[in-house]
Amino acid sequence: MSLNTLEEIANYIVSDGKGILAADESNPTCGKRFDSIGVESTEINRRDYREMLFRASGMQDNIGGVILFDETIRQSAEDGTSLVELIKSQGALPGIKVDKGLAPLESSPEETVTQGLDGLDERCKEYVSLGAKFTKWRAVIKISESLPTDECIDANMQALAKYAKIVQSNNMVPMVEPEVLMDGSHTIDQCYEATSKSLRSLFQCLNQEGVNIAGTILKPNMVTSGSTAENQASAQEVAEMTVKCLNENVPSDLPGITFLSGGQSDIDATAHLDAMNKIGGFPWKLSFSYGRALQQPSLKAWLGKEENIPLAQDALSHRALMNKLAANGAWNASLEK
Template identity: 55%
Template sequence: MTDKLEQLVETAQAMVAPGKGILAIDESTGTIQKRLSAVGVESTEDNRRDYRSMMLSTPGLGEHISGAILFDETIRQKASDGTSMVELMNKAGILPGIKVDRGAKALAGFEGEKVTEGLDGLRERLAEYAELGAKFAKWRAVITIGDDIPSRACLDANAHALARYAALCQEAGIVPIVEPEVLMDGSHDLDTSYDVTEATLKALFAQLYEQNVLLEGTILKASMVISGSEASDRAGPEEVAEATIDCLLNAVPAATAGIVFLSGGQGDVEATRHLDTMNKMGDLPWPLSFSYGRALQAECLKTWAADPKGNREQAQQILAHRAKMNGLAALGEWSEDEEG
């Protein structure tokens, strides 16, 4: 194995080190505007910088957070004291990551379905991000469950784009996170979620194989097999954990460096409980950890927004607590009592 490939494997393993997971703070300008507006904060460049640097400078964050996914604006920013965000992360032992996709757009000819764009010029962008200090990247595909969807065309188009992105990342010495998110939106049951998730993952790994992507240097960001958010009878934690593990064992090769879950609209404690239940189920071929956005940030954001200067430390303590809870869940050592 060449030095570059060895480095990819080493980085991927560090991303899913025992008891550690990934903080997703890569919201696009439009998404972060919605989040900040919802808590009464204007979405200026300075406010976005202050919010994200507050999180990244949380004391002890590196104990449970291995890396953070950044948006293009953030990886180029400096905190108010002049320290670059990347330097802030390196000091804390947190790997800098970067979102590189250009968003999910309507898939022509397939109503209600999407394909993620961003491959044009990606090789050059990845070279620049590597120079800026990025060690890993993320690309998200969006799979919607509905009447007669997803179509095979949608699954294949997204799997192909994810695999081409992953190959370009590895060429640049950057670990790819491949994220084929099966949305929770809808009234579908657990079995439907299972079938769609399995088909999505099988399509993805077939394309990763075709594109010569090194699985030992790749992280899968997966959605849990979970009932639709509007389902009348939603499956409980044990059912979700069993269905998710079963699906992953059927579709994800053991060579994959690790699996991190997205929270996908789950509540803070709900996402932690599901992860912990899975890790309590015994030995698995890959580490199972977390790459949460809202499920790590929600309470922290609300507290910070109420008084950005005065509540800074309190907001950091809330983030550190959620990171610790999920770190315990990644080891299968969490319990409700730990929530305090």
């Protein structure tokens, strides 16, 4: 794959309904997932698990990019092949999470701002040498009666824009992830408002920094009810509100929007994506960048046992195909069983 420009890389990742496998869980997060199936979180076990995912046959044609954690981009498979080469052999591009996590915001300690701009240029140069073609940076926006504050939104979007500029200067595609959290009892309208504000601020900041939008991928939340809200919006309502929000706030020259699943069940994440693509009529590709919603069935099938690897790979392959169909508006629930 000779993908040289930022635009070529970004367009390749979301071509033909392909999406992104988010496998960039930090070691503590990976540890929690492994605890749920009784597997010790060692470097070798984490490597074996991710190697198993990357070798699944359903990676081919369904997955255009894989986001890695710092540990993983340096690892080799059991047979000595680097995991980066393994991903490329499946037709996907390796990416890397580059932010350094969250710190409390001084003016509003309940809220956070993402860290990691210090030394980012040097880290990017190393990641390019390790084979990375794109990067990810996550900002977190909370909703409550008094949140989010404008200060929190603007501080996070300014950091996302500075990050994106540094990444592009190293010839990698930046994924910008302004995640409005599902946590809480808020309505879908409150989520719509917070998401709109965040996206508006984000694209203003990206333009101010001179970021090439056509060489950028957006990884947003969907517009949903809060996870503990009494009234949960239907899949159709989620799709309509999300598409409306994006149409109002996202420029048309952005190549792709790859949603995070953000605590949705694997089937809900697929159903929502499909409903949006059935609405259609937007200028960008709407696809997926799922972690748990792609991996969870695979993790449950694996249980750390070598004899379960084929079952676990089948589970990942199935979810990858279902989400590709959803990214083309061609999924329906009867395909799940």
